[in-house]
Amino acid sequence: MRLRQPTDFLILEALHTYGRNVATNLAKTTGKSRKNVNNRLPVLTDYGLVRKIGPAEQSGLYEITEQGRAAIELRTEYDDADDFEALIERRLANTGPESTAVAARGDPPEEIDEEAGSD
Numbered sequence: 001m002r003l004r005q006p007t008d009f010l011i012l013e014a015l016h017t018y019g020r021n022v023a024t025n026l027a028k029t030t031g032k033s034r035k036n037v038n039n040r041l042p043v044l045t046d047y048g049l050v051r052k053i054g055p056a057e058q059s060g061l062y063e064i065t066e067q068g069r070a071a072i073e074l075r076t077e078y079d080d081a082d083d084f085e086a087l088i089e090r091r092l093a094n095t096g097p098e099s100t101a102v103a104a105r106g107d108p109p110e111e112i113d114e115e116a117g118s119d
Contacts, residue, residue: 001047001085003071003078007032007040012049012072015064020053022060044068047085066092 003009010030015021018029023041027034041062044050049068053061070091074084081087 001088003047003084004040005078007036008044008049009072009075009078011037011040011044012064012068015050015062016069016072020061020063022062026062070095 007030010032011026014026014029018025021029023034023037026032026041027037030037041050041052041060045052045062047067048065049071050062050064053059053063067088070088071078071084074081074087074091077087078084
């Protein structure tokens with residue numbers, strides 16, 4: 001897995017923070033050109049870090065995957081990792097169902113823990 005820094009991580013972070021989006025909005029959010037974002041989204045899709053979603057078959061709407069969230073968490077290890085993809089897979093294998101549910105909703109774990117403790 002060869003990611004382009006900082007562009008790919010900026011795209012992943014924008015999708016994680018703001019949710020599903022299209023290349024035009026991601027370009028504005030990241031400060032990268034629309035062409036650059038449009039070129040990177042299919043690569044990130046091939047890596048399984050984002051997925052293209054409907055409703056139309058030709059829709060340019062993308063969302064981050066669990067692998068993409070793991071990549072963001074492991075960003076600081078990217079340069080030193082011999083196999084970043086394997087590192088992501090190990091992270092996901094060590095993540096319990098509770099963490100997956102939190103990431104799927106996009107809530108930071110700290111907020112969920114505080115809510116759970118206040119019941």
